[in-house]
Amino acid sequence: MTPTLTPRRYGAVNWIALWTLYRKEVRRFLAVGTQTVLAPMVTTLLFLAIFVLAMGHSVELVGGVPYMEFLAPGLIMMAMTQNAFANASSSLMIAKIQGNIVDLLMPPLSALEITLGLALGGLTRGLVVGVATAAAIWLFVPLQVSHLLPLLFYGVMASLMLAQLGIIAGIYAEKFDHMAAVTNFIITPLAFLSGTFYSTARLPEFGQILAHLNPFFYMIDGFRYGFIGHADGSLLLGALALTTVNAALLLANYLSFERGSRLKA
Amino acid sequence: MMPAIPTHSGRLRRFGAVNWLGLFTLTRRETSRGLKDYNYQILGPVVSSLLYLAVFHLAIRTVGGDNGSNADLLDFIAPGLIIFVACEKAFENACGSFIFDKHERVMADLLMAPLSSIERVCGYLAGACLAGFAVGLAVALITLFFAELSLVQPVALVFFAIMGAMMHGLIGILVGIWAEKWDSYAAVHTFLLLPLSFLSGLFYRVENLPTLAQELVRLNPVFYIIDGFRFGMTGTGSSNPWVGAVVLLLVNAGLFTLAHAWFRRGYRLKP
Numbered sequence: 001m002t003p004t005l006t007p008r009r010y011g012a013v014n015w016i017a018l019w020t021l022y023r024k025e026v027r028r029f030l031a032v033g034t035q036t037v038l039a040p041m042v043t044t045l046l047f048l049a050i051f052v053l054a055m056g057h058s059v060e061l062v063g064g065v066p067y068m069e070f071l072a073p074g075l076i077m078m079a080m081t082q083n084a085f086a087n088a089s090s091s092l093m094i095a096k097i098q099g100n101i102v103d104l105l106m107p108p109l110s111a112l113e114i115t116l117g118l119a120l121g122g123l124t125r126g127l128v129v130g131v132a133t134a135a136a137i138w139l140f141v142p143l144q145v146s147h148l149l150p151l152l153f154y155g156v157m158a159s160l161m162l163a164q165l166g167i168i169a170g171i172y173a174e175k176f177d178h179m180a181a182v183t184n185f186i187i188t189p190l191a192f193l194s195g196t197f198y199s200t201a202r203l204p205e206f207g208q209i210l211a212h213l214n215p216f217f218y219m220i221d222g223f224r225y226g227f228i229g230h231a232d233g234s235l236l237l238g239a240l241a242l243t244t245v246n247a248a249l250l251l252a253n254y255l256s257f258e259r260g261s262r263l264k265a
Numbered sequence: 266m267m268p269a270i271p272t273h274s275g276r277l278r279r280f281g282a283v284n285w286l287g288l289f290t291l292t293r294r295e296t297s298r299g300l301k302d303y304n305y306q307i308l309g310p311v312v313s314s315l316l317y318l319a320v321f322h323l324a325i326r327t328v329g330g331d332n333g334s335n336a337d338l339l340d341f342i343a344p345g346l347i348i349f350v351a352c353e354k355a356f357e358n359a360c361g362s363f364i365f366d367k368h369e370r371v372m373a374d375l376l377m378a379p380l381s382s383i384e385r386v387c388g389y390l391a392g393a394c395l396a397g398f399a400v401g402l403a404v405a406l407i408t409l410f411f412a413e414l415s416l417v418q419p420v421a422l423v424f425f426a427i428m429g430a431m432m433h434g435l436i437g438i439l440v441g442i443w444a445e446k447w448d449s450y451a452a453v454h455t456f457l458l459l460p461l462s463f464l465s466g467l468f469y470r471v472e473n474l475p476t477l478a479q480e481l482v483r484l485n486p487v488f489y490i491i492d493g494f495r496f497g498m499t500g501t502g503s504s505n506p507w508v509g510a511v512v513l514l515l516v517n518a519g520l521f522t523l524a525h526a527w528f529r530r531g532y533r534l535k536p
Contacts, residue, residue, distance in 0.1 A: 053469035
């Protein structure tokens with residue numbers, strides 16, 4: 001008697017496939033932990049060192065705390081966002097170049113499941129890097145958590161947003177050069193000019209307006225509030241902006257996987 | 266009857282002790298592969314140097330205090346940034362070339378060319394240095410708008426620029442020969458060169474460090490590159506430029522000898 005071969009049945013969500021994709025995304029970066037976790041720790045500590053040493057002892061209190069404590073949360077956030085972006089974008093990019101993108105498109109994964117799998121993978125790398133860099137910084141700077149909820153909210157939302165932007169970049173870029181251009185000319189400038197290294201509250205009025213147009217400002221400001229209990233901008237506005245942008249990106253990525261633009265023939 | 270082999274084959278190019286045409290071709294290939302996509306390869310470093318200047322400028326303006334001790338920090342950082350960017354480019358150019366050629370499997374074409382091992386080192390190195398100087402010059406021109414740049418000791422400036430680019434180019438050649446994957450390139454960059462550069466007085470005066478740290482910095486060859494280059498621009502430095510010159514000459518001679526020996530043996534390049 002031959003066994004009857006029937007397709008696996010599942011409900012609205014193919015949980016096994018989603019979990020498998022997510023696990024693949026996480027294992028992909030953990031396999032090269034030196035580059036994906038240790039490297040951001042080293043770079044973050046280097047940034048901390050050069051800014052603290054360059055600014056010297058003449059630095060005033062910023063937002064009621066010493067410059068080092070003001071600087072540290074922004075550095076952690078920068079590492080988190082850059083890595084969340086890199087995970088999703090490089091995963092798609094390499095799959096396209098190596099030709100194994102079909103292995104993502106062929107399995108019974110819906111467009112939403114692909115988006116979520118990639119975005120959550122990026123989010124996980126962001127959070128892992130965040131914890132690792134915070135631990136490294138904590139050796140030198142007495143970091144204290146004053147508001148846990150905003151800290152977690154901003155940490156998760158910011159990583160998620162950059163992971164989703166990484167998906168867009170991964171879909172559109174055709175060469176590593178394109179990806180380097182997006183990182184060099186968009187992501188890094190926005191991150192550098194976000195008020196990590198300086199206080200936007202003390203810029204001239206026009207500078208403040210410009211600074212407040214940068215989404216990275218809200219991420220870092222809100223995240224820093226979780227540590228030092230002081231924010232330069234409006235927390236509510238930041239939370240609303242991050243939620244809206246994340247929702248819009250989710251929709252955009254869902255639609256683009258649904259249509260298969262630039263991925264399917 | 267066998268045809269007589271002509272004593273003078275018209276097809277063989279003859280050259281003396283040095284294959285100048287081959288050396289020049291390798292140099293030109295190396296330089297142009299590092300600069301042809303100028304959007305990424307020149308504009309990228311220019312943008313990141315401007316970001317460093319902008320961030321430091323804003324940090325001084327908003328949290329730097331009123332006592333003015335940080336007022337000339339930008340003029341201090343600018344020379345360091347220029348030589349830092351040039352050195353990074355020299356390393357990237359040499360190292361990337363090898364890894365790329367290995368991946369694309371065109372290394373045989375380079376190994377077959379009638380070049381001696383010393384010509385190979387010189388060709389790769391000259392290409393790396395020229396690409397580095399091009400990027401450094403671009404950064405210097407842009408920096409002129411934002412910081413005071415002077416030229417007090419032009420000979421020292423040129424000497425330390427060459428020594429710095431050479432050192433990074435040679436490290437790039439060695440890592441490129443040794444490496445199989447881009448991971449090795451990234452690891453050497455993140456865990457060796459970036460810390461050496463960032464902790465070498467690029468952004469701060471080493472006099473502000475504790476005594477032990479000052480002693481450690483003086484063991485870092487990159488410190489002498491940056492300090493010497495800054496001496497060439499401003500006429501003042503944190504160390505004796507002659508000491509720096511000797512250290513860098515020794516380091517470069519050592520690296521050059523090693524690179525030459527590796528090419529000669531075909532280490533990791535020939536089966």
